[in-house]
Structures are given as C-alpha cells and as structure tokens.
Amino acid sequence: MKVRASSAVVIVCGLVLAGCLWSPLTAQQALSTSELIKVEGKVEVKKGQAPTFKPVPPNLKLAGALKRLDGGDKVRTGVQSGAELMLKDTCVLAVKEGSLFEVPLVIGEKGLAQLKAQQGSFLFKVVSGSDFKVQTADVVAAVKGTLFEVEMTDSFHKLLQLPGLEIGIDNIGGTMVDVYEGEVELTNQASKATRRLKAGQGISVLNRLLMGLDKNFAEGFSPIRAFDPLERLRKNFGQVGELLHGLASTRQGLLGFDSTGLSLPLGRLNLGERLGRFSEGFAPELRQKLTSLGSSLGELRSTLEEWKKIGQALKGEEFKPRLDERRFPRQKFPLIVPEVAVKEACLGDGLFVAVGPRPGCQVVRLTPEEDQGLVLQEGEGTFRIRDFLHGIDGVVTVRQEAGQLVTVLEMTDGTLHVRIPGELEVHPVGAKQRLAFVTSQADGSSRRLEPAPALDPNPKVLEYSFRAEAEIAKQRAEHEQKVGKARQEAIEKVVDQLKDGKGRDQLKEKAKDLKNLGKNLRNLWR
Incomplete structure (x- = not known):
C-alpha cells in the first residue's frame, strides 16, 4: 500500500557553531536542559509516553517537571495561547496559538536533533554558523541565516484519536516560510524544484493535494512575495519578535534572551484565516493574468x-445533500456509550461517527476536542465513520489483546487516512481495503500489522x-x-x-x- 507524507515538520539542528565544534556530550547536555521559559494562556505538555497532556501553570516556578522538557515530550498551545522555548546553545523558539510539536531527541555522533511539529506558527532565532535545516513533508529548508518563521497548516484533518493512532481525512494544507534575517534555500520534496529566499521574502509551499489540482502547480511553490521584515515581524510576533531581531546571533546572545513583560500577539486563527495567509502569494499574479483575458x-x-x-x-x-447544523449540531460534550447501546456523534460538515462497545466492554467514553475530532478515553469497540457529503464509509474496530491494542480499519467507500502521532507518514486506506496497527499499552508505541486480521465488528454498529x-x-x-x-x-x-x-x-x-x-x-x- 502506498504511504503518503503528511504536513508534519522536522527541524534538524546541527550543533556546529562558528569557531567551536561541540562534542556529542556537550550537545546532549545542552538539549537535556531544554525548557519552557514562558507560557501564555493554555499550554499543555505530554511527558514521554504519558497518556494525556497536562496543563502548564502560568507561573513556571510551580510547573515542576513540566517546565523542563526532555526529548520526545510533546507541547501544544490552545486558542489565544503561546509559549517560548529554549534549546540551550542552539536556538530560541517563539510558538503561537494552535501549535503542536515534539521536543528534539539527540541522535548520532554529530549531535543532530529533530523537532517534529504538525501544526502551528514558529519563529526561530538560530546561532550563526549552525547547520540548521527545516524539513516538512512539503519542503526542505536549508537555513543560511538566523531569523525565520515557519507556519504550517496540517493537511491531516483528525476525526478519531485512538491510543497510538489518528484517523482522519485529507485536507488542504502546506507550509509558509518568511525570512527576516539571512537566507533560506528551499527544495520541494515532491518536485525537487528549488527556491532561494532572502531577508524580506516569503513563499508558500503546496502540499500534495494542492499540487495535484493542476499541472501548473507541479513545482509546488507560490510566487515569491516581498514584505517589510520588521513590519511583519512586529505584526506576527510583536515585541518578542523585535527582541529576537535585535539579539546577537551567538550562543551568548541567545542565553541572554529575556522577554519578561513582553507578549506575543495572540488570537483565534482558524483554518480559513491560515489558508488566507497561505494563499497571499498567488492573488496578485492571478488577478493580473485574469484581467488580460477579461x-x-x-x-x-x-x-x-x-x-x-x-x-x-x-x-x-x-x-449534494444539505445538512443544517441546527438539526445536526457538532458534538460538544463527552460521548458515553454503555455496552448494549449504539450512539452517534456529529463532527460537522456531513461527518458522523457511530459508536458501540465490544461485547463484554461495559462502556466506551470519548471526548470531543476542538479541531482534534473525538478522543477515545476508555473502552474498546467499533466506530463507523460516515461522510455523507463526500461518500466515505469506513469501520474501525479496536480490541485489547495481551497487553496490546489492535486496531483494524476497513473501508467500504471513499478513503480515510491513518497516522501515528508525531510521525511524518500518512497511510491512506481506500475502498475495499483493510489496514491494521498494533499499539503497545506499555510504552504507547505503534506499528503496522501485516497481514491485517479480520476483527469482528459490533453488528449493531454496522446495521445502525x-x-x-x-x-x-x-x-x-x-x-x-x-x-x-x-x-x-x-x-x-x-x-x-x-x-x-x-x-x-x-x-x-x-x-x-x-x-x-x-x-x-x-x-x-x-
């Protein structure tokens, strides 16, 4: 089965500094002390293989172990929320609302680190001379300078979150890069086309869904757009951005970063607004060319x-059916399904999920999360996913077996996608296809299971x-x-x-x- 990349991002930080070659031990020590240095609003951390995110208190003196971040920890920011993170001696990150990323692990003898993110807006201030690269499913950015922004719109729309797995549908998405200092060289992952950005230039990189709409999008880039670096930096990151702009791009400069009393401009940036910003570079050229044909x-x-x-x-x-959300409102409260029952939840836009426990399971409990679909909190059973607007019909069966959770997705019509949280690959499952994964309940790790077994789904859910x-x-x-x-x-x-x-x-x-x-x-x- 073909495996397709999603819009997750990997930031590769090589700790080779100007005039000084860091040993693996020094790099590891620096990363081991990575920490949150400031939080605003709702910021949550998931430590290692812990099952849930925990809120970080605004007073970091009370945060305890949540403040210090180890490799593999996950951090997410909510609505009107932000965070600042320091990777010691490497870079400072300012993170805005609606972001989700994983703290780097140190690997190999050169002290390389990977920071994975699936959604959000990030401002990086990097030590000059570092071998710093940003890799998303759409683009590889070789950073030649020190201050740049990456904003991502995840192309994976989550419908159902299970332990160790996410199930969803394909979505419009991509990566936007703006350079405030230095240069960035971009290589599109699919087309291998390249672009070079200087300070005051930005570009949008299309995901595979958008590239497939028209052959004219084959290179996967928007036109390069010009902007005033300081003006945009102030607009997007406020006083924090100005402070980073003024810092010396040295290890000593980064260690002197102190944003006490300064705030990030935060708001409720929804998908439509993200896509509006993402498409900025296309609009002027389109208007000009369309005018010539007027x-x-x-x-x-x-x-x-x-x-x-x-x-x-x-x-x-x-x-095309029309489903009034006043008659079919989105699920806003926990969905609790007892053993003998089947209940449904509406996820909006024609999407519905019917849920029934496995025989012998007393209850299945799910909670809705904004832009995250339904999250399974307890139980095992069968989940039928229907999209009445786009012809999707699939059945997910979850069963516990010998300390493992086996999940099987079998499609009748349309296509659903499966992703392991934090991974780059997305596995599409088309009509008449079946895919299975097994998740360890000890450490939360997941892997594909082949051949995919045929678990017995709850017949009441199939007939619902x-x-x-x-x-x-x-x-x-x-x-x-x-x-x-x-x-x-x-x-x-x-x-x-x-x-x-x-x-x-x-x-x-x-x-x-x-x-x-x-x-x-x-x-x-x-």
Whole structure:
C-alpha cells in the first residue's frame, strides 16, 4: 500500500557553531536542559509516553517537571495561547496559538536533533554558523541565516484519536516560510524544484493535494512575495519578535534572551484565516493574468451561461445533500456509550461517527476536542465513520489483546487516512481495503500489522441508521423530481434551437470562439 507524507515538520539542528565544534556530550547536555521559559494562556505538555497532556501553570516556578522538557515530550498551545522555548546553545523558539510539536531527541555522533511539529506558527532565532535545516513533508529548508518563521497548516484533518493512532481525512494544507534575517534555500520534496529566499521574502509551499489540482502547480511553490521584515515581524510576533531581531546571533546572545513583560500577539486563527495567509502569494499574479483575458471572457459570458444551463439540465445537476447544523449540531460534550447501546456523534460538515462497545466492554467514553475530532478515553469497540457529503464509509474496530491494542480499519467507500502521532507518514486506506496497527499499552508505541486480521465488528454498529440518512433520502427524492422537470424543459429548448437554421450557424461560430478561449486559458500560468 502506498504511504503518503503528511504536513508534519522536522527541524534538524546541527550543533556546529562558528569557531567551536561541540562534542556529542556537550550537545546532549545542552538539549537535556531544554525548557519552557514562558507560557501564555493554555499550554499543555505530554511527558514521554504519558497518556494525556497536562496543563502548564502560568507561573513556571510551580510547573515542576513540566517546565523542563526532555526529548520526545510533546507541547501544544490552545486558542489565544503561546509559549517560548529554549534549546540551550542552539536556538530560541517563539510558538503561537494552535501549535503542536515534539521536543528534539539527540541522535548520532554529530549531535543532530529533530523537532517534529504538525501544526502551528514558529519563529526561530538560530546561532550563526549552525547547520540548521527545516524539513516538512512539503519542503526542505536549508537555513543560511538566523531569523525565520515557519507556519504550517496540517493537511491531516483528525476525526478519531485512538491510543497510538489518528484517523482522519485529507485536507488542504502546506507550509509558509518568511525570512527576516539571512537566507533560506528551499527544495520541494515532491518536485525537487528549488527556491532561494532572502531577508524580506516569503513563499508558500503546496502540499500534495494542492499540487495535484493542476499541472501548473507541479513545482509546488507560490510566487515569491516581498514584505517589510520588521513590519511583519512586529505584526506576527510583536515585541518578542523585535527582541529576537535585535539579539546577537551567538550562543551568548541567545542565553541572554529575556522577554519578561513582553507578549506575543495572540488570537483565534482558524483554518480559513491560515489558508488566507497561505494563499497571499498567488492573488496578485492571478488577478493580473485574469484581467488580460477579461475582454474575451466578457464577450462569451452570456452565450456560455446559456449553453451551460442547457448542458447542466440535460446532464442533471449532481445531488449534494444539505445538512443544517441546527438539526445536526457538532458534538460538544463527552460521548458515553454503555455496552448494549449504539450512539452517534456529529463532527460537522456531513461527518458522523457511530459508536458501540465490544461485547463484554461495559462502556466506551470519548471526548470531543476542538479541531482534534473525538478522543477515545476508555473502552474498546467499533466506530463507523460516515461522510455523507463526500461518500466515505469506513469501520474501525479496536480490541485489547495481551497487553496490546489492535486496531483494524476497513473501508467500504471513499478513503480515510491513518497516522501515528508525531510521525511524518500518512497511510491512506481506500475502498475495499483493510489496514491494521498494533499499539503497545506499555510504552504507547505503534506499528503496522501485516497481514491485517479480520476483527469482528459490533453488528449493531454496522446495521445502525444515522439520523441524517432519512433527511438525505427525502432531499434526494425532491432533487430527482426537480432534475426530471428541468431535463424535459432543456430538451424542448434544444429542439427549438436546432429547428432554426440561423441558430445552427450561431452555434458553430460560438464553438470556434470557445476553442480559442480554451487556448488562452491553457496559457494562463505560462
């Protein structure tokens, strides 16, 4: 089965400093003292293989072990929240709201470290002379300078979180890079195309989903955009960004970082706003090129609309169900399902999950988390995931066996994706396919299980009728009646047009115009 990369990020910090070669021991000591130096709002830490995140108190003197971060610990920031982290003698990170990352582990003799992140906005101030690289599923950034920003929109939309596994759907996403000092050389992971950014330049890197929309996106980069470094730094990171900009890019300079009394500009940056910023570089060029075609488009607009309507009516408008969130509200409270019951939860946008415990399991308990789907807190059983807007139907079965948790995903229609938390790879599971994983309950590690066993799902979940199904059936009947009427009217209109000889000649002329327009559109991105 093909394995596809997700929009997670790996930051590789080589501790080779100007004028001084650090030994593995020194690098390890420096990383072992990595710590949070400031938190604002809701910041949580998950220590090692601990099952849950724990909130970090604003007063770090009371944080205890949560303040000091070891390799493999995970940190996440909530809405209107941020954090500042120091990797001793290497770099300072300012982290904004909605971010999730993993603290570096030291590996190998050269003291390389990997910081993994799946979502969020990060500002890096790096010691000059360090061999510093940022690797995402979309791009590799070789950093030639000291101050730059990476903002990521995760292309993995979580629906269900299990111990050691995440199940979700593909999403629009990518990586945005802005350079405030120095240079960054970018290499697109898929196309191998390169770009070089200098201070005051930024770019958006498309994920594979966006690259596949059109051959003109094949290189995977937006146009390079120019900006005022200090102005944008103030806007995105406020006084903290200004302070980092003014620091000397040396080990001594980083150790002198003190943001007491300064704040990051925090807010509620939702997916739409992230994508709006991500697409900044495309807009000016698109407007300019579309303007050049404006006159020819205008001449044909009325004819195109007329024949488009006739064509749609003959073909029949595609049925798209509409699900009012007032009738089908998103799950906001814990979902508790006793052994003999089946309950459903709405995740919005036509997505639903039906849940039933395994026989002998007294209860299954899940909690909804914002932008994180449903999180399994207790129990084992069967989860049927339906997306009524995009034709997805899959069944997840979870069973405990000899100190391990076995998870099997079997698809009927559409595609769901599986990811091990913190990993870069995403495993797509298509229609009629089955995939299995086993998770150790001792250390939380997960691995793929082959061949995938056929676990017995809860039959009540397989037979369960979602509340939305009756509403969709009603809408479909009304739609088919409407389409039938429109098709008959379109047939009558076409017959009348063809009876008129003048109408046939006009149709031939417009066909030539449409052919020429197609040539112009193909040159749109050249």
